[in-house]
Amino acid sequence: MKELLVEKSYSSVYDKLKRNSLKQANNIRKINWGDFIYEKLTLFFAIIVFLLVVVMGYEMYVNSKLSIDKFGWKFLSEKTWDPVTEIYGALPSIVGTLVSSFLALLIAFPLSIGVAIYLSELAPSWLEKPLSFLVELLAGIPSIVYGLWGIFVLVPWLRTEVQPFLYEHLGFLPFFRGPMYGFSILAASLILSVMVLPIISSISRDIMRSVPSVQKEAALALGATKWEATKIVLANSKTGILGATMLGLGRAIGETMAVTMVIGNRPIISLSLFDPGYTMASIIANEFTEATSELYISALIELALILFIITIVINAAARFLVWSLERKWKKI
Amino acid sequence: MIEQDLISKVVSLEDYSQKKFDTIIKVENLFAYFGELKALDNISLSIPKNSVTAIIGPSGCGKSTFLRCLNKMHQEIGGTTEGKIYYNGIDIENIDPVILRRNIGMVFQKPNPFPTMSIINNVVAGLKYNGVRDKKLLNEIAEICLKKVGLWEEVKDNLNRSGASLSGGQQQRLCIARTLTVNPEVILMDEPTSALDPIATTKIEDLIYELKKDYTIIIVTHNMQQAARVSDYTAFFYMGRLIEFSDTKKIFTNPSNKQTEEYISGRFG
Numbered sequence: 242m243k244e245l246l247v248e249k250s251y252s253s254v255y256d257k258l259k260r261n262s263l264k265q266a267n268n269i270r271k272i273n274w275g276d277f278i279y280e281k282l283t284l285f286f287a288i289i290v291f292l293l294v295v296v297m298g299y300e301m302y303v304n305s306k307l308s309i310d311k312f313g314w315k316f317l318s319e320k321t322w323d324p325v326t327e328i329y330g331a332l333p334s335i336v337g338t339l340v341s342s343f344l345a346l347l348i349a350f351p352l353s354i355g356v357a358i359y360l361s362e363l364a365p366s367w368l369e370k371p372l373s374f375l376v377e378l379l380a381g382i383p384s385i386v387y388g389l390w391g392i393f394v395l396v397p398w399l400r401t402e403v404q405p406f407l408y409e410h411l412g413f414l415p416f417f418r419g420p421m422y423g424f425s426i427l428a429a430s431l432i433l434s435v436m437v438l439p440i441i442s443s444i445s446r447d448i449m450r451s452v453p454s455v456q457k458e459a460a461l462a463l464g465a466t467k468w469e470a471t472k473i474v475l476a477n478s479k480t481g482i483l484g485a486t487m488l489g490l491g492r493a494i495g496e497t498m499a500v501t502m503v504i505g506n507r508p509i510i511s512l513s514l515f516d517p518g519y520t521m522a523s524i525i526a527n528e529f530t531e532a533t534s535e536l537y538i539s540a541l542i543e544l545a546l547i548l549f550i551i552t553i554v555i556n557a558a559a560r561f562l563v564w565s566l567e568r569k570w571k572k573i
Numbered sequence: 574m575i576e577q578d579l580i581s582k583v584v585s586l587e588d589y590s591q592k593k594f595d596t597i598i599k600v601e602n603l604f605a606y607f608g609e610l611k612a613l614d615n616i617s618l619s620i621p622k623n624s625v626t627a628i629i630g631p632s633g634c635g636k637s638t639f640l641r642c643l644n645k646m647h648q649e650i651g652g653t654t655e656g657k658i659y660y661n662g663i664d665i666e667n668i669d670p671v672i673l674r675r676n677i678g679m680v681f682q683k684p685n686p687f688p689t690m691s692i693i694n695n696v697v698a699g700l701k702y703n704g705v706r707d708k709k710l711l712n713e714i715a716e717i718c719l720k721k722v723g724l725w726e727e728v729k730d731n732l733n734r735s736g737a738s739l740s741g742g743q744q745q746r747l748c749i750a751r752t753l754t755v756n757p758e759v760i761l762m763d764e765p766t767s768a769l770d771p772i773a774t775t776k777i778e779d780l781i782y783e784l785k786k787d788y789t790i791i792i793v794t795h796n797m798q799q800a801a802r803v804s805d806y807t808a809f810f811y812m813g814r815l816i817e818f819s820d821t822k823k824i825f826t827n828p829s830n831k832q833t834e835e836y837i838s839g840r841f842g
Contacts, residue, residue: 366651454650455685459748461649463699464675464755476689 298549305543307536316543322508322524324531329540331547333508337518338548341426341500342493344514345433350486352434353441354475357482360442361449362471373446380439388502391432396423396503399431404515415512424505427514432499437489444488448481449474480567487559494552497522521548597622597759597789598643603656605638605647612638612652614813620759620806625781625790627804627821629797631836635813636793637682640761643791644677645670660759675703678757682764684744686736686751692728695736695747699755718750722780742773749780760784762792766799778803797837801825809833 302309308316308329319330356376360369400423407417452474460470475482497520505517506527521544532538598620605613613635620626628636641647642654645665658665665673686695696715697705705711719725724746728739736747745765752760762781766774781790781803794800800807801821808818809830817824817833828834 453685455681455683456687458646458649458679459681459685459687459751460698460702461670462644462646462674462679462681463702463751464671465699465702466671469702473687473689476687479689 298546301542301546301549305539305546307539308543309539311536312540316540317547320508320510322519324528324534324537327534327536329536329543331521331544333510334519334521334524334544335547335551336510337426337429337504337508338494338520338522338551341429341433341504341518341520342490344426344430345437345493346486346490348430348434349438349441349489353438353445353485353489354482356438356442357445357449358471358475360446362474363467373443376439377443378439379435380443384436384496384498385502387432387436388499391428391499391503395431396428399423399425399428403427408515416514419511419513419515421515422505422517424503424517425515426504426511426518429500429504429518429520430514432503433493433496436496436499437493440492441482441485441489444485445478445482448478448485452477480563483566484559484563487556487563490559491552491556494555495522495548497526501526521545595622596620597661598791599659599662600643601657601659603639603642603654603658605635605642605652605654607652612813613642613654616656616815618808618815618818620789620791622789623785623787624805625785625792625803626806626808627800628791628793628808628810629795629800629836630810630816632795634810636810637763639810640679640763640791640793643759643761644674644679646674646679675699675755676757677759677761678752678755679761680745680749680752680763680765683768684741684748686739686744686747688735688737690736691733692736692739692747693732696750696754699751703755714754715750718753719747721753721783722746722750723776724750740773742769742776745769745773745777746780749777753784757788759789759791762790764793764795767795774799797825809836811836 312319312329316329316331317335318332319328320332321328321330322333323329360373360376364372400421404417404421404423404425404427408421411417456473456477457470460473465473500520501523504520504523506519506523507517508519508524509516511518525541525545525548528537529541532541596619600619601617603613603616604611616635616639628639630636638647638652641650641652643658643660643665647654649670660668660673660677686692687698690698693712693715696718697711700711700714705714716725716729719728724743727743728734728747731738736744739747745768749760749765766777769777778799781792784790785805792800792804804821806819807821807824809816809824809828809832811832817828817830819829823829824833825837828837
């Protein structure tokens, strides 16, 4: 009896629904406005992102026209950056940016993978959570704080301990020669490596953790050691780790404040990591307030444009690399 | 015979397994936990050698946990155990998990070939973990094991393709071949056919029947017909407890426990 009642009360609801749907069926040729607006609105937001990139690129191009016209392609190969004689060349800062970033990656990558392996594979759960939190905290520290730490701790330490040590033992290499100021490409690379470490390690950890546990168990069940099982996990997360590394590289290339504070800010190209250098981001940050002439401003904006393009190219290349490796590894 | 010799040459079993026991695995008062949760409650049973033992029971009754205790995989995912498990008379607490798992292989519910490796590398992965580097030997053993599981004819021209490119049934046979290469004495199978279609299932079941001659097999299954078809002995688990363990024939025709009878006649579970 009770069931019947329920059925009855439901049936009135069903009737209503049926009538509604019939109404809609009559309107079937008409546009569903809700969905239409929803779709167009989200499309609009998506386009805004794209437009922003295009407009930024265009603005930079227009505003650097003066410098582009004056120096042409020579801007990229000119080694002098001299506001007094108004000769501007981007080569030292391009080299400085790339060298400090890649060196940072070279230092940070093995450390990050080590951290990621420990956190995802080996750490007991009571330790894993606080450690992960600390690693992620590193990513949240403002770069000015890193910069200050660099000036007051890292640079003096480099000057008094590390550089003399490197000079003594590896001085036969061209990379570890010259006066030891502390402020150097080496200092910038070290500080950058600390800054990209949390990015690479936390993303890699998440990727390794997302590898199905049956993969690891399959290896263990065959009598693999912990390290051999971890290698299986690593093999499964290759592309993801590569992507994480590229994100880290992007961060290193664009990083401004901390690098500006420790790199020494001299537009020279030198093999030695002890020598100061300059990055594109640092030049812009340092000199924009002093730029008085039209050409000076224009040259700085052209630097920004180059940085912009390099970032885009590296990101695109990384995306392409990940994509093609993914296809290749799938095909094996 | 020659095949067997070849494999034994590669992985010489530890001294203790040379002694002959009729009972290969003996479990005494085993309790297993996931944190606070008790998954196994005082299990005691002996697994006879060179036979197929099926473990049946409703979902969540502890079948898989039991299986994973036998090769210490339960501890690997953070579980704990109490009680004793003897393998060939030796307490497995005293056996290094790496050595133990070389002697007690495992096949999983979902076929899990290593997707980043080719078919041939999948098969010989276990041998490589055991330190075999000789390319010729690796290939020979791979061929023998692939033939044993009846996969050789199907893959011999595509040995360098990805293991993930095979069909589900082929992948599962690949995984069994991979387990065989290290020449274990015992093979644990955790619902090996639950992800497969009927034809692939039949192939695996035939294979289990073949393998019985050389290996001791313990198979967890949801499918009671499968248990009846392939096994010599059947254990019925319910709520983490072992309800009945005896000849498969007896369990399916004349079970001594009422719960067993109700389960196999489909009245619950």
